[in-house]
Every structure is written in structure tokens, then in C-alpha cells.
Amino acid sequence: MLRQNFLNRIPKFAQQLGFQKFSFSSSGFLLSGHNKWSKIKHKKAENDRSKSLRIGKLSQAIALAVRENGPNPCNNVRLAAYLEEAKKFSLTKAVIENAIKKGSGIGNKDAQTLNEVIYESMHPSGVGIIVETITDNRSRTAAFVKNVLRKHNASLSDVQYLFDKKGKLELNAPKEYTEDVFDKVVEDAIEAGADDIYEQKFESEDEKTEDEGDFVALTKTNNLSKATEYFRKKGYHITDASISYVPQPGNAVEPSEDHNEELQDLIEKLCDLDDVVDVYTNIKQRYMD
Template sequence: MAGHSKWANIKRQKARVDAKKGKTFTQLSRAIIVAARNGGPDPEANFQLRTAIEKAKAASIPNDNIDRAIAKGAGTYDSDEAQLESIRYEGYGPGGVAVLIEALTDNRNRTAADLRSAFSKNGGNLGETGCVSWMFEQKGVVILEGEINEEELLEISADAGAESYEMNDDPGAEVFTEATDLEQLNRTLIEARFPVKEAELRWLANNYVEVTDPDQARSLLKLMDALESLDDVQNVTANFEMAEELMFESSRS
């Protein structure tokens, strides 16, 4: 739909409007800890860890903090901190919009309470496990930023097993693949000298709710901000889309 953006694009555009920092040091450090715990402390052999480190460096997290997070994940750092666990939460935003939240927490009760508060203050509600996850599918996404030859991208991506791609106006593109094929696609695009910014796993909605009401748009964007500002939250996904003009107007309200 021309002139409309889904949540991933709204999120990227809104970040520019708000001129806010990205993820907090706590959020990025936790992602490194869990990646090192799950796949080992060697970035060369652990794609999840490598991408988490790249995001941390892009946010100017000091190397000492990164090294400490890797050591915590590997169990080689003497710390009294509680063990982090990955949990997925689900809920509904204003107008019945489906919201999926990925969190890393050392205290489930605190995280659930914080999420419930964010939902209730912004016209939504935290739901039960499974209430909206059936509407989403996890995919691997490689994000490109810069001038791109679309014909070349199509050829290289197809050879690497990509499922689809979307060109952006920034300029840039996003290339989508099965979650298990993300590392291979990322490596192929880097070797082909495409301007790879980052690679990530992302939940994509199978259907979208179009938001046209300004009040609902404002409430939804406030809810997204409230959820993403929580240190325990790593990623937020929702199945709404709205006209770009409405998004910019609602962001300024």
C-alpha cells in the first residue's frame, strides 16, 4: 500500500523523528550475555554473539563492557548477578493490534509487572502465552544501507536462498530468509560487497491492521515507546501499519 509503513519501517522512521538513542547499554549487554551463554564466547564461531557485539559497538558501548558481558555469558566472570532467561510475552494494543515482546530478564515477576503497567497505561493489555504469536513468523533479515543495484541484489540474494527483499527510500533494502539461513545470507551479501548494516531475527506478521484514527495512532506509538524503554525488553513487534503522514504527526503529538 503506497504511502503506508509496517511496524519495522515505522520504528526506523520514528527513531529519526525522535532523535533518541537506540537500545540502552543494559539491553545490549544482556543480548551479548545470552548469546555467549547459548553459543559460546567466540564471535567467529557464534553468529548471534557476533551480531550482538556489532550492535553494541554501533551504540558506542566500551570494549571493556562488551568483554565483561561475554565473560558473564561464558561463566568466566565472577558475578553475583542472577541468571538471565529469554521470555516471550504477548498482548494487545489499542484497537486489538497484536503485540509480541521478546525479553531477557532475571526477574519474571518484575518484567511482567512492568509490561502490564505499560499496556494498561496506553490502552492495551498483556495477554496469555499464545494469544497472538500464531499471527507471526520468525524470519532472518539482513539490513542494507546505501546505494544498491537492485538487479544485482536480486541475483545474489536468490543464489543465497533469500525468500524476498524490499527496497527502501533511505536508500537501502531489507533481504528476508529463513531464520536458519540468516548467517549464510549475511556472509554472502558481505562478500558481494553490499552495504550490510546488520543482520537480525525478526518476527513478521502474517496480516496487518491498518490504523487511520489519530488517537489510536498516538496511543499505539506511546505504547511501543513505553515497551521498548524497559531494560528487560529486547524487541517489540506489532501487526499494524499506518500512513507515513499519520505516523509523523502522531510522533510529534
């Protein structure tokens, strides 16, 4: 039944993406006027200048995930996602083990003071923003986040209804897939338990960030670990695996050029805050076009 349901959905989203069923005739997101948003979608709280900052945030996130749901990534989807990201940043075994011990309360009670706090905001451009933070001082974090929002004309507002919380995988297909690639990726996605699979089009490799893959698979959050393991065993290169707030297709927006600079600066300033882990927006993403 799952296979049949998935296949029945393919023509619908294939049409939305602009290609025939199982083909490569799709047009990419980066059409004229679109490329200015290629970096403003879900933005991890990181940049070239602050890799060490991201490592510190990951350590805190791992500790909190362990505190809330235990140290076994097989039973803790959030921990599994953070450990997957830790690999990309080459976190040492010692750093990861210390974070897990901290979350387990072994020799360190600091993790008991950590809390996840989510802030929701709306920008005048119509862009909804979700800010995920991990903090040991709610008042401090609230003051910093609200200050950044205020300076960029954004206000606190309920926006989660614009998003679905999903497991999200960015993938590159195995090198041996040289023909009928999308057909094979779809079949693998079905076996992995994905809800949807999308192809992304890039005009050149230079457009791709290190987190972006040729395909995006969306799955239920509790299936992320299983799907990640399945794709890895099949020989896929996984460029990113996360639990994400994904904009619902009907609620994704493309802001006007007038808001470009302010939105970019807003997201970067939020990501620069010590307590911020992730920032999500409902700006239309590449794979949605």
C-alpha cells in the same frame, strides 16, 4: 532448485509490491495517510536520549546468548546478530569481552540468573505486539510490562501466529551497481540463501532512519550470519541485521488514525523499560506495500 524456486516467487511478490519483475516502478509505502506509521513497526528499544541504555541492554543480551549457545558467533546466530548491532553502537572491545565472559561464567555468575521472557499482547486497534525482555527477576519485569499494557488498553493475548521469526537484513546496494540494480540485488540474494528480497521506496532520504536500507532481505534464522557475511563481501552497506518477528503479509494491519498516538506512546513506554530488548508489531511495514 533453490534458484529456480526463488525466481518463480519473484513475480508474485513483485506484483504485491506494485512493480514489474526486476523494475523500479514500485510505489513507496509512504503514500498519503501511511507516513504516520513509518516509525511504528518493529522498534528497537532505543532513542536519541537513551543510547547508553541500549548499550546496557546489548551487554545483557550478549551475555545471555553466550550462556545459551556458546561464545562462537559462527555457531550462535543470536550472538552474531547482537555483535552486529554492537558495531553500530560502537561498543568497545572491553565491553563486549566482559559480556562474553559474563555469559561464559568466567569470574561472574550473574548471567546464570538472566532469562529471556516474551510477552504477547493485542491492542484494541487489532495490532499484535511481541515484547522481548531479558531479566533477572521475572516478577518485576512482568509487573512493569503489564502495567504499561494496561495503561494503553492492551491485554495479554497469543499473537505469535501473526508473525514469522526470520533473519532480517536492511541493505544498500554497492555503489558500482548503477544499472539493473534490482536484478543484481535479487541474484545476490539468491546466492546469499535469502528467502525473499524486497525493495523499499523513500520519497526522500529524510524519511529513512539509520536502520533502514533500500532493500530488505529475509532469510531463515540459521542463515543470518552466512547471508550477512555474503552481502558484506559483495560490497553492500548493511544498516541492520537482526533476528526479528516479521508480520506475515496476510496478517499485517494498518490501524486507524484514532489509535496513532496511543500506539506510539505504548511502544515508546515499553522500550523505555530497562528489561525490554525489542518490541515488534504486525503493523504493515514499508516494504510490504
